Amino acid sequence: MLKPTLMAAAVAAALLAPGAASAVSDTEMKELREQVLQLKEQYEKRIESLEQRLQQAEGAAQKAQGAAVNAEGVATTAANVATKAEARSVKAESAAVQAGSRPVSEAAFNPAVSLILNGVYSNLSQDPARFRITGFAPTGGDVAPGKRGFSLGESEIALAANVDHYFRGTLIATLQPDNGIGVEEGYLQSLGLSNGFTLKAGRFYSSVGYQNEIHAHAWDFTDAPLANKVFLGNQLADDGLQLRWLAPTDTYFELGAEAGRGRRFPGSDREKNGSGAANLFARLGGDIGASTAWRLGLSNLRTTAQNRNYNDFDSTGAEVNNSFNGASRLWVLDGILKWAPNGNRTDTNFKLQGEYFRRSEDGNLTYNSANAAAFRGTSTGTLRSAQSGWYAQGVYQFMPMWRAGYRYDRLNSGSVKLGQVDSGALSAADFPIYSRSNPTRNTLMLDFNASEFSRLRLQFASDKSRLGASDKSRLGASDKSRLGATDKQVFLQYIMSLGAHGAHNF
DSSP: OOOHHHHHHHHHHHHHHHHHHHHHHHHHHHHHHHOOOOOOOHHHHHHHHHHHHHHHHHHHHHHHHHHHHHHHHHHHHHHHHHHHHHHHHHHHHHHHHHHSOOOOGGGSSOEEHHHHHHHEEEEEOOOOOGOOOTSSSOOOOSSSOOOSEEEEEEEEEEEEOOOOEEEEEEEEEEEESOEEEEEEEEEEEEEOOOTEEEEEEEEEOSSSSSSSGSSSGOOOOSSSOHHHHHHTTTTTOOOOOOOOEEOOOEEEEEEEEEEEOOOSTOOOSSSOOSSSEEEEEEEEEEEEETTTEEHHHHHHHEEEEEEEEEEOTTTTSSSEEEEEEEEEEEEEEEEEEEEEEEGGGGSSSEEEEEEEEEEEEEHHHHEETTOOOOOSOOEEEEEEEEEEEEEEEEEEEEEETTEEEEEEEEEEEEEEEEEEHHTSOOOGGOOGGOOOOOOOOOEEEEEEEEEEEEEEEEEEEEEEEEGGGGGGGGTTTSSSSSSSSOOEEEEEEEEEEOOOOOOOOO
């Protein structure tokens, strides 16, 4: 308080000096005195406020000093506890070495669990129970459009967790619409292999082509392309081993090999040692700027079929069961292109996908293998075929949460040479399923994705893959009126994902 008082006095003395008195009037002198008094009062109030804050700070410091004394006592106690904990940690470390790479808590033993709910409403102009694709032997797989009306689609339950720092285990069980339960995938996968290698063992979707190894709930359309249906029985899963190698390069390059049991179409289950199917694949990909990514793949699946049966109708309309034994070779060329502005898929993005399939088979076909006592008996002849097919599809997200897509499918039954027909023992009308045909299908899709865990889809399709009108006469009394017509299909689908679910491949 002393300093502002002295300042005010000095200013007053200067103003009252004799030399200045003659130049300043009494009124001006009065105003100056009032201003000095106001300045003095302001400084005194400010200093008083600072003194109060200083007293509060001193009180807080005293309390902090007391707390520090208490903290020092607590620290002493903590040091004693730490000494005991250190002794216990030595014992724990010894136990950890004996237990290997064991999870550090009970929660770590719990696998990630996810549930996929899939439901479909189907409106079909043709009976799905009589669905067969012209020109191609039936696969025995789930290739038909599904039941009419409301139905529970193929839902799935998945469990996955790291076994230790070497392996990870995955089990995916399917809940089928007919109340059946099956193992879709069940495998272990290596985690610690070096130099870019990864090993998988168990039951898994083969890496032949692009779409085959993607689970159905992650497809961009309700059903699989026609080519996947006729060449892979909709989706090929096998029991065996898979080895992948990822090159240490800036450009994505991967090589892989599979050895499997060959239990599913195009092969068949055999009671033999060794491998019944093999698949080799190579993939190359990269980025084009910040917005576009691409990938190309080439696969070669080789398997052997033993007593691969299918039902057909001969020229008299009688139902027969034929059986193929021989080698099957399938080449698949796949490509995918993804675009998103600066890599941000939130608002808009586009995905272009396509695959080309070419299969050759060479072996023997046994006619009417299940009924040797029939009128024509049983006969065996050679079968050589070369068939192909492809599809292309594009899906565009035109605004957040909304996507639209179009897919075109086309198959070519190619050339099928039958020894029984060439020898004159039987006619081509006795094998109507191998009639020459070029099945096609056009599909439109619109879906709404409220989040990454839910999807609602509306799909329209015009399917022209059934036996043509010219082939009706070869089918005897087998409901000819329903064959040869275009199947107009409408699907309403929901897909809901609950729980932790791993990301899918590119």
